[in-house]
Amino acid sequence: MSIWEGVNFSHRFSELPSAFFTRVAPQPLDNPRWVVWNRDLALQFGLPRQADDELLNVFAGQREFGSFAPLAMKYAGHQFGVYNPDLGDGRGLLLAEIQHQDGTWFDIHLKGAGLTPYSRMGDGRAVLRSTIREYLCSEAMAGLSIPTTRALGMMDSNTPVYREKMEYGALLIRIAETHIRFGHFEHFFYTNQLAEQTLLADKVIEWYFPECVQTEKPYAAMFEAIVDKTAVMIAFWQAYGFAHGVMNTDNMSILGQTFDYGPFGFLDDYDPNYICNHSDYQGRYAFDQQPRVALWNLSALAHALSPLVEREDLEAALGQFEVRLSQKFSELMRAKLGLHTKVDEDGRLFEAMFELLNQNKTDYTRFFRELSYLDTQAPQAVVDLCIDRDAASAWVDLYLARCELEVDQQGEVVTSEQRCERMRRVNPKYILRNYLAQLAIDKAEIGDFTEINRLAEILKHPFDEHPEFDDYAKLPPEWGKKMEISCSS
Ligand code: AMP
Ligand code: MG
Numbered sequence: 001m002s003i004w005e006g007v008n009f010s011h012r013f014s015e016l017p018s019a020f021f022t023r024v025a026p027q028p029l030d031n032p033r034w035v036v037w038n039r040d041l042a043l044q045f046g047l048p049r050q051a052d053d054e055l056l057n058v059f060a061g062q063r064e065f066g067s068f069a070p071l072a073m074k075y076a077g078h079q080f081g082v083y084n085p086d087l088g089d090g091r092g093l094l095l096a097e098i099q100h101q102d103g104t105w106f107d108i109h110l111k112g113a114g115l116t117p118y119s120r121m122g123d124g125r126a127v128l129r130s131t132i133r134e135y136l137c138s139e140a141m142a143g144l145s146i147p148t149t150r151a152l153g154m155m156d157s158n159t160p161v162y163r164e165k166m167e168y169g170a171l172l173i174r175i176a177e178t179h180i181r182f183g184h185f186e187h188f189f190y191t192n193q194l195a196e197q198t199l200l201a202d203k204v205i206e207w208y209f210p211e212c213v214q215t216e217k218p219y220a221a222m223f224e225a226i227v228d229k230t231a232v233m234i235a236f237w238q239a240y241g242f243a244h245g246v247m248n249t250d251n252m253s254i255l256g257q258t259f260d261y262g263p264f265g266f267l268d269d270y271d272p273n274y275i276c277n278h279s280d281y282q283g284r285y286a287f288d289q290q291p292r293v294a295l296w297n298l299s300a301l302a303h304a305l306s307p308l309v310e311r312e313d314l315e316a317a318l319g320q321f322e323v324r325l326s327q328k329f330s331e332l333m334r335a336k337l338g339l340h341t342k343v344d345e346d347g348r349l350f351e352a353m354f355e356l357l358n359q360n361k362t363d364y365t366r367f368f369r370e371l372s373y374l375d376t377q378a379p380q381a382v383v384d385l386c387i388d389r390d391a392a393s394a395w396v397d398l399y400l401a402r403c404e405l406e407v408d409q410q411g412e413v414v415t416s417e418q419r420c421e422r423m424r425r426v427n428p429k430y431i432l433r434n435y436l437a438q439l440a441i442d443k444a445e446i447g448d449f450t451e452i453n454r455l456a457e458i459l460k461h462p463f464d465e466h467p468e469f470d471d472y473a474k475l476p477p478e479w480g481k482k483m484e485i486s487c488s489s
Helices: 039-044 053-059 128-143 182-190 194-208 218-240 287-304 311-337 346-360 364-371 389-403 416-423 434-445 450-460 467-473
Strands: 021-023 033-037 071-073 077-079 082-084 092-099 105-111 150-162 166-176
Touching: 033 053, 033 128, 033 450, 039 150, 053 150, 077 182, 128 150, 128 166, 128 434, 128 450, 182 194, 182 287, 194 218, 218 287, 218 311, 287 311, 311 346, 311 364, 311 416, 346 389, 434 450, 450 467
Parallel strands: none
Antiparallel strands: 021 071, 033 150, 071 092, 077 082, 092 105, 105 166, 150 166
8 A cells, every 4th residue: 555545735836827836846855864753744645754865765755756756946035124035945946735634735845855946155054953843843733833834854865065164964844734824925026027926815715715715805805814823823932932033024834833943042131132043143143133023024925015005004014913912911921820801900910020030030931831730839930030039929929819819710718729720731831942953963962863753742732741851841951051052044
């Protein structure tokens, strides 16, 4: 029986006109071998539980496979605020779409598959360390229920790749509901290809926003939906302490899914000015700038959509961004504190909390996790995370007094056990700290892939206790807090 039996393929993107892409075959990797195969995810698409040589040879470009029609997408985008018309899949290829067991279609995309017409000065390759980071982070985000692309697996090879030092080529098999970015629309707008721009919008509506067809102004409704999904994604990032690092418009998915993992980082100590990208000298993409940048990016998209959508509709949709973001952010933060009812003084409680976290540079993830054990534990563990213990104690008192006012839908008082049990389902014990990713990378670079699998497993269930993995929930070592991650991937 073929390993592909039971897998449904489609080629809807490759049926678009040639202005959308260039057909390119992957450049085979030398001596490829599996690093990880995401078994749970593979099974959801009817793919085999076990990665074998046939899968390896097809994905590594060693063998052609009739159900794949590899192509490099053309797009453009604003990078660090500057428009670049020359972007596109420079090392990525779309192979086909495959159907999830729930009926949804996903793109299968290779990252690191070799040169394309859009490679510019690059070599078309990806290195093992960045591939591992993307794999782990997309699993971590999925575990936290944050909208994200995923990966079916990755492989490494003996193909030499030169970065700051000699490394080896690796390949990520990424899946995502779409690889269409803001930059796709920008490309057709800035090259005055209105027919293609219209076709792109029609396809985006048909494939991803079918509910817009029935509306009076489908293109305006599509943009509103993109604004909404982007706002929700950013609310998740801010609530869970995720910094993306390279929020260029070519890295913004039109479905509001976290996309293109590079020098990302989760907050260790709470620091709103955290800059995870070592090459971001101005702090354009600092943690607390992300909401502002997302709106800037949406405005760039709005500009590109101006031939299709009236100005006032674009402005109205942009005006909804902050409303939607703060609504979702507040919903997520309330859940993190176990507060489901609203009381006038809550604003003050939240303000005081962020002030405390900021002044004490408290570990962001641990703070909420420790608050989730106040049913069985004295507040000491929370207080111990702060240098200013009096201030921490005062805040915890305020918080516990507020919790006493919490009632459920029937008007019954919510017990601390009920509250904490719910909080432990939204406040992760485990997150992908940069140093944990680095330890997995160090082992992988000497051929031991066990740590990647272990870490991915833990991160898939970040709210579970897993006492055997307590070490992974510890505060990071000093060296782990100051890691510099650059774009060179
Ligand atoms: P990124 O910063 O990964 O989002 O990439 C920005 C642009 O550079 C995209 O058009 C990528 O396809 C391209 N690119 C990044 N790395 C490489 C590489 N090693 N070879 C060719 N193109 C690349
Ligand atoms: Mg990119």
